[in-house]
Amino acid sequence: MESRHLLMISLGGVIGTGLFLSSGYTIHEAGPIGTILAYGIGAIVVYLVMLCLGELSVAMPETGSFHVYAEKYIGPGTGFTVAILYWLTWTVALGSEFTAAGLIMRQWFPQSPTWIWSALFMIVIFVSNALSVKFFAETEFWFSSIKVIAIVLFIVVGFLAIFDIIPIKGYSHAPMFTNLVKDGIFPNGFKAVFTTMLTVNFAFSGTELIGVTAGETKDPGKNIPRAIHTTLLRLVIFFIGSIVVMSALIPWQKAGVDQSPFVLVFKSIGLPFAGDLMNFVVLTAILSAANSGLYASTRMLWSLANEGTIPIKYAKTNNRGVPMIALCLSMLGGILALISSVVAASTVYLVLVSISGLAVVIVWMAIALSEINFRKQFIKSGHKLSELKFKTPWYPVVPWLAFILSLLSCVLIVFDPNQRSALYYMIPFLIICYGVEKLNSRSKKKKSVSPE
Secondary structure, eight states, X not given: OOHHHHHHHHHHTTSSHIIIIIHHHHHHHHHHHHHHHHHHHHHHHHHHHHHHHHHHHHHSOOTTHHXXXXXXXXXXXXXXXXHHHHHHHHHHHHHHHHHHHHHHHXXXXXXXXXXXXXXXXXXXXXXXXXXXXXXXXXXXXXXXXXXXXXXXXXXXXXXXXXXXXXXXXXXXXXXXXXXXHTTOSSTTOTXXXXXXXXXXXXXXXXXXXXXXXXXXXXXXXXXXXXXXXXXXXXXXXXXXXXXXXXXXXXXXXXTTSXXXXXXXXXXHHTOTXXXXXXXXXXXXXXXXXXXXXXXXXXXXXXXXXHTTSSOGGGGOOOTTSXXXXXXXXXXXXXXXXXXXXXXXXXXXXXXXXXXXXXXXXXXXXXXXXXXHHHHHHHHXXXXXXXXXXXXOTTTTHXXXXXXXXXXXXXXXXXXXXXXXXXXXXXXXXXXXXXXXXHHHHHHHHHHHSOOO
């Protein structure tokens, strides 16, 4: 993969339906300033984690890197658990993305059943991943480009309306930024900011895909650091820029409660076919997230097999370098998640969603801790810092801050009754993962001991 592919994959994994559809609800809950503050803190946490991942990925470019680093620098149990959590996160996401894509298509073809469109998009995404790594990267580049162009257009047109350069319904003068503070800085109280921060961290998940792609990237020493530094800047511009425009042009009480705030702003400005255009962009965002998700989950399975944690046959690649068995298994996982969302939404699917929601934050904690231990071992084994092509700045402050802020995201869930159940499912799941790895390693030791 080239630098442009890497950048768009990291953006593509983050910019999804959360920004296009759910951002209005977030503004409605925390108010404009509270939402901007929450996204600002979230962006900082992500950047700190990415700086840690940068040092690890450049020093050891591995495909499906997180669990390899966690296994080596924390322990085999943590490595296995991180891989399973990350695989599960994207597999569950796959199921929901295919459903959402089918529902979007029904807006244009109301008489058609959702499952036909879901099946069609499954085939498209599977083929994109099955042809070659280069083809996947190129597909993701163009999917992500459409999203990025839509957001840039939204921000530019929005600011023109804010300063009354172009007219907008409901205003006889320049709206400016009075809507941001006219009902106070925190209209629903400061506690709402903390509640929003939990969802913000999940909204930023996907940036760590840079680490998954490391082993299949051209010149990782140059391209990975560039992608890391530019990703944060773009995330701040796209997420916070969009929220400032939405908050300035739509009163926070009405911000996207009934429909996408993007559609609401474009309609108010009088942009023709605003609804259809945004539905197309949201469909592209969904397919982009599914494309990245299938890639990430496949590479996690391949990496587990490559490290000998699961049978080596899952690491087998075809003549185009694609691990087809791992790809088929991940696709099957996505289909099963889709089925469970229909037939067992209140039981099996609820548990899966709860676990996958917290999983990314636990992966971030593992990345930060792996970097702390890696640096210690690197120096202890006689190496010099000058040998590292990319160094996490302000060590150990940056990795410890990344670890503590990620941990706080998990702890804060206790104070939100809507998300508290995630902890009840996650803790037993973690115990099971560690237990399975322990049994697995014991059986391996028994097999490796030959009889006298």
